[in-house]
Amino acid sequence: xxxxxxxxxxxxxxxxxxxxxxxxxxxxxxxxxxxxxxxxxxxxxxxxxxxxxxxxxxxxxxxxxxxxxxxxxxxxxxxxxxxxxxxxxxxxxxxxxxxxxxxxxxxxxxxxxxxxxxxxxxxxxxxxxxxxxxxxxxxxxxxxxxxxxxxxxxxxxxxxxxxxxxx
Amino acid sequence: xxxxxxxxxxxxxxxxxxxxxxxxxxxxxxxxxxxxxxxxxxxxxxxxxxxxxxxxxxxxxxxxxxxxxxxxxxxxxxxxxxxxxxxxxxxxxxxxxxxxxxxxxxxxxxxxxxxxxxxxxxxxxxxxxxxxxxxxxxxxxxxxxxxxxxxxxxxxxxxxxxxxxxx
Numbered sequence: 476x477x478x479x480x481x482x483x484x485x486x487x488x489x490x491x492x493x494x495x496x497x498x499x500x501x502x503x504x505x506x507x508x509x510x511x512x513x514x515x516x517x518x519x520x521x522x523x524x525x526x527x528x529x530x531x532x533x534x535x536x537x538x539x540x541x542x543x544x545x546x547x548x549x550x551x552x553x554x555x556x557x558x559x560x561x562x563x564x565x566x567x568x569x570x571x572x573x574x575x576x577x578x579x580x581x582x583x584x585x586x587x588x589x590x591x592x593x594x595x596x597x598x599x600x601x602x603x604x605x606x607x608x609x610x611x612x613x614x615x616x617x618x619x620x621x622x623x624x625x626x627x628x629x630x631x632x633x634x635x636x637x638x639x640x641x642x
Numbered sequence: 643x644x645x646x647x648x649x650x651x652x653x654x655x656x657x658x659x660x661x662x663x664x665x666x667x668x669x670x671x672x673x674x675x676x677x678x679x680x681x682x683x684x685x686x687x688x689x690x691x692x693x694x695x696x697x698x699x700x701x702x703x704x705x706x707x708x709x710x711x712x713x714x715x716x717x718x719x720x721x722x723x724x725x726x727x728x729x730x731x732x733x734x735x736x737x738x739x740x741x742x743x744x745x746x747x748x749x750x751x752x753x754x755x756x757x758x759x760x761x762x763x764x765x766x767x768x769x770x771x772x773x774x775x776x777x778x779x780x781x782x783x784x785x786x787x788x789x790x791x792x793x794x795x796x797x798x799x800x801x802x803x804x805x806x807x808x809x
Contacts, residue, residue, distance in 0.1 A: 501780050515703065517701055531690050532688065533687060537681065537684075591731070
């Protein structure tokens with residue numbers, strides 16, 4: 476991993492996040508209308524990928540708020556399944572991920588999810604812990620549930636510091 | 643179905659909603675802590691039940707806001723899969739459901755989901771269309787995706803009127 480200590484946040488866009496997972500939002504063109512035109516559906520935007528004998532399940536999480544600059548000391552990944560986090564309030568939150576480099580996380584990237592943006596990490600993607608910004612926050616989670624070891628943690632030798640993009 | 647025209651809203655609680663589906667929220671006692679104690683997980687609170695050859699997928703919906711009293715003229719159900727709606731803003735919304743009576747919806751019930759409450763309709767449960775209250779709203783959806791007929795609609799002979807519980 477790069478020795479660079481500071482990570483500057485980026486906006487969360489579908490394109491930038493594509494190597495790590497799916498962005499769940501209602502930006503851009505909808506796929507079709509439902510409910511007699513009263514609603515627009517953005518269809519099949521996140522791929523649930525949970526290996527047998529486990530299954531995908533619905534959970535919720537309540538997490539304390541963090542702030543920037545944010546010190547990141549650990550990344551984790553789940554080899555058995557994708558993992559979606561859907562914010563249940565319209566507040567920004569921090570999404571940290573890293574490419575894999577030979578079984579360890581490479582240089583992390585940090586994305587600011589705007590209000591109304593969730594993510595679905597691809598199976599096996601290195602990511603930081605859940606980090607609402609500001610106040611405590613609720614999330615719905617769609618991830619692998621079953622018997623087995625679905626968690627790998629990697630502690631950084633030197634923590635990274637996530638800082639805001641200059642305005 | 644009862645000839646009663648008016649449906650009075652009820653608060654959305656796990657117990658009251660149990661015949662129709664799962665409530666996804668962070669009320670009550672968490673199942674365990676994660677992230678070194680910075681977050682509490684309410685584990686496996688909604689059962690994803692999607693029949694093969696389809697699969698569960700992640701979508702989003704943007705829906706116009708409705709208001710009470712609300713006229714309800716149609717219910718629908720999905721025989722091939724459960725369907726979860728997770729609000730992406732902390733606003734109340736209206737959840738309408740009905741028991742099945744010989745292949746048709748029985749007398750509907752109407753629940754007010756509080757901020758931070760989502761639902762997961764059991765497979766085959768009669769329910770009304772997505773009804774945010776007030777402003778337009780975003781939802782994440784976890785439901786059956788595949789080739790096949792997964793929608794049954796039932797139009798009421800006489801619409802029902804959903805009204806607020808008296809304060």
